Amino acid sequence: MNRKLILGLAFAVFCFLEWSPAERAATVAPAAARPTLAPAGPFHVSGNQIIDSEGRPFVIRGTQIAAFHLDTVARDNRAGLDYGPHSATTLSAIRLRFNLNAVRIPVDLRESTRPGYFAALARVVRRANEMDLLAILDGRGEPSATPEAVDFWKRCAAYFKGYPNVMFGALSDSAGPESAKDVVHAIRGAGASQVVIVTEAAAGAAPDDSNLVYEARLRPAAHGAAPLAARTVPVLANGLDPELDNAPECANFPADPAAAGALVEDYLNYFDAHAISWTVSSFEPGKLIRDFSLHDATSLENGWTCGKPDPGTPAGIGRIIQAHMRGSVERELFVVSGAGGLDIARGAFALAYGPVMADHDAEAGGSHPPLKLGGISVQVTDALGVTRPAGVFWASEGWGQTNFVIPDQSAVGPARMTVRREDGSTTSTNISIADTAPGFVTGHSCRGPAMGSATQTFADGRTVTTKISSCKGFDCRTIAIPVAAGATTRVRIFASGYRHARSAAEIDMRIGGVRVPVVSFGPTENPGQDQVTVEIPAQLYGVGETDMICHLNGRISNATRIRIGAAKPVS
C-alpha cells in the first residue's frame, strides 16, 4: 500500500471521535449496537408504534439539520473542504458516523410560494432518503393555525405525497388541538397519507386521523421523560439539547461533565428501553458537531461556560450520542469501517480510535500486515467465540488510531475487538462484522474525492489510464475522468467491504444518482482493500463533479466525490 494511502487511512477517522493484565476498566460496558433501521416507508401507526412498509417497528433516531432556504441552496449543498449542511457528505456522516436514521429539515412557510421552492427542497429530501435517512419536514415561520400555514401544508403535501420516506412535522411550533385538525385535514386533503407529527398539545383532542405521531418536547435538566413510556400513541421525543449557549437554560443543566453526560445517557437508555423515537439537538457546529469540515462530534468533557460558547472547543452532546448509537463508550475504543460505519466486512480494513497507546507511531506496508506493530496487537473475537489475530498496518502512540484487518474467516455478527499492549494491558470494544459493508477509500477522513484510476479504451484497442484524484496533504481534488464518444471509460475505485458480495449485479453503484454498471470487484494487493470497477455510461458524460455512493445488501457507503469530464471527439 502506498504511503499516502496509509497516511490517508491513518487519519481517516480523526474526525470521529474521542473516546484493559485485567482489561482496562470501561465506565459501563455497553451493549453491542446494530445499525439503525433504514427508513422503508410508507409508514403507518399501530398502537404506540410506527410500522414500516415491511411490517417492522421503526424507531426514529434523528437530528435536525440546517433550515432549507431557497437563497442558500448552493451554499448548503456545497462540497469541498467545508461541506454544506445539506451535502451528501454531511448526510453520510449523520447516517454512518452517528448511526442515525432521520433528519428534521426546517422549512420556512413564507418562502414556499417562490418558484422552484419545492423542487429544490425535494432534491435535499431525495439526497437524505438516498443516504437512508427519513426526512421530516418541519414547518416554521408562521403559526400553524393561519390560513397561510394551512395552504402551505396543502401544497407541501401535494408535492411530497409520493415520497414514502417523508413525514410532516406539521406542528413543530406551538399550536393548539384545533389548528392540528385543520393542518392534518389539509395534508390528507392533498392526498398525502404519510405520518404527521403533531405537538403534545394536540394529544388531548386528537384529530380524527390514525397516522399521527405526538412530539414531546424535552428539557434535559427537567428529567421529564418518565411519563412517555405510558403513552398509547407513538411519541417522538424532541429537544434533548443542553442549550449551553442559552445561559438561563444551561444553568439548570449539571455543571459537572460526568453528571451532565450521565443525565443525557439516562434519557437515551430510557428511550431505548421503551422504544421511544427521538430527534436530538441539531447537526451544526457548536451542537452535535464541531464543524462541517470533519464532522467531529462535540463533547461535554471539554467543559463549558453557560452562555459563552467557545468556538475553539465547542461543548455539546455529540460524542455521547455517537457513542450511544455505536454501542461504545465515549472514552473507549471506537471502531469503524472504511466507510466510517458501524458494520465492518470480514476481510476489510477497520479503523479503531481511542486508547490505542502503542509504544510509538508505527506503520507497516506490504500485502501481509504484521500481527504486532508499535508494541500492540489486535484480536477479533467473533460471534462464535473464536479469537483470531488481526493484521495491523497502523498504530498510534497515545490516544490515537490503529488500522487493522478483520480476519476473513470471522463469523458474521456481533464481535469484540481487543487491543493488547506490550505492558500486558488491554482495551476491548464491541464491533459488528458483516459479509459486506461498502466503503470507498478517500484521501482524508472518509470524505471527498474517491481514489482510483480511470482507463479509457478506444476502438483501436489503445488504452489510456489516469488517476481520478490527487492529494496534497489532506487537500484532495478530483481529476476529471476523460470520456469520449466511441471510447469506453472504466473506473477502478479503491474500496473496502465488497469482496464477499455474491455478484456484481447486487452492487448498486450510483454516480450523480445514476446507477452505473459494475464490471468487476474484489480484493486488491493492499491489506483489507478492495476495488470496484465501473463503466461510465454516456448519460454521465459532462456531468462534472458529483457524488458517488453505493448500496450493498442493505448497507450504504460513505458519500464520495468523482468528476466526469465532457465527451471529446476521439483524436
Next chain:
Amino acid sequence: MRLRLVGFAVVAAAALWALAAVSWAMETHSMYRWDLPAGFPTPRVPPDNPMSDAKVRLGRRLFYDKGLSVNGQASCASCHRQELAFTDGRATAVGATGESHSRSAMSLVNVAYNSVLTWSDPNLRSLEKQALVPMLSEHPVELGLKGREEAVLAALRADSIYAGLFREAFPEPAFTLANVAKALAAFERTIVSARSPWDRFHYGGDANAISEAAKRGEVVFFSAEIGGCFRCHGGFNFSDATDYAGNTRAPVEFHNTGLYNLAGAFSYPAPNLGIYDHTKRAADVGKFKTPTLRNVELTAPYMHDGSIATLEEVVDHYAAGGRTIADGPLAGRGHENPHLDRRMTGLHLTAQHRQDLLAFLRSLTDTEVAGDPRFSNPW
C-alpha cells in the same frame, strides 16, 4: 621452574577466586525475585552487580546511614525522602555541609527504569557510578566523603551489623567503596512505584479507582490534539528516558521546554545549561531529561531547578508553550527560546481540561511507595 610454579599458583588462585565469585554471584542472583506488578518489565541490571536480597538489605541500611557523610548530618535519604517520593521538597538540593546544589533532587522512584541518570548527563547510565557522585563530589559538597573513603570503610567494617550484611552481600574483599555503591544501586532498583490509582484502573481493571475527572484528564494527557503530554512523558514510566531488560536502547531525547530565554551567550542561566555542559553544542543549551510523572504530586517544586512551585503552574507553563519572566535578571520569553523543543507549541486547554489533567496527574500518586516499609529507614 620455581617462578613457573609461583605463576601457576597465582593463576590458579585467581581462577578459583573468580570461579567462586561467579558462582556466588550466580547463586545470589538466581535467588532474587522481582516483585513487579503487571505491565512492568524487568529492570536492566548490570552483569557485574546482580540483584540479591542481601545486597538490597545492605543498600537500604547504607541509604539511610548518616555515617556516610562528612559530618554525620546527612545520608542519601536526606535529599531523597520516602514520603516525598524520594525527593526533598526543596527547589535545589542542600548537601551535608549546607552547600546548595544547583539542581533539584530527582525522584528515585522507578529509577531502575531510567535510561540515563541526573537531569542532564547523557553519559551517566549506571546507578553504581551515580551512587558515587554524591558521596565524592566536592563542587558542591553533597555527602563530602572525598578523601575520607578509607575511614568510612573502616567504620563500616567495625560495625557488627554491617559486617554480617557485607558478608552476605559480597564475596571478599567485601568492604570497598564500589560495593557500597553496588548495594545502594541494588536497593534503589527495588523502589518501584506501580500501585497508584491509575495503575489499578489501567492494569487492574478497577473502574472506580480513579475519578471521572482523572479519566477525562487521561484523554487530555494522551491526546495529541489536546495535551499531547505523552509525547515526552509516555510509556509505563511516563518518561521518554526509559530502559529495561531486553529493550532496544534508543537514543535518549533531552528537551528545552522554554523555561528561560535570556539575552546573551546562553539562553538558560548558568550553571544549569542542560546537556550543553557535556556536548558543548549551542543547540543543546536548556535541554534536560524528561523525569517520570509517577508521584508528581509529591515532588514539588518542579523542573530541573525547582523554579516552578506547583503542579498547576507546570500545566500553565506547558499550555503557554514556555514561561515568560517579565523582569529581573531572568527576564525573557521562553516560548521564543531559539532551541525550544518543537513540541512546545502551546496548548488550547479549557478550564475543564486543566482541572482534569491535574486530576489525572494526581491519580499517579502511589501512596504505598511513599510509605512502604521495604523502603523505609531501618535505623
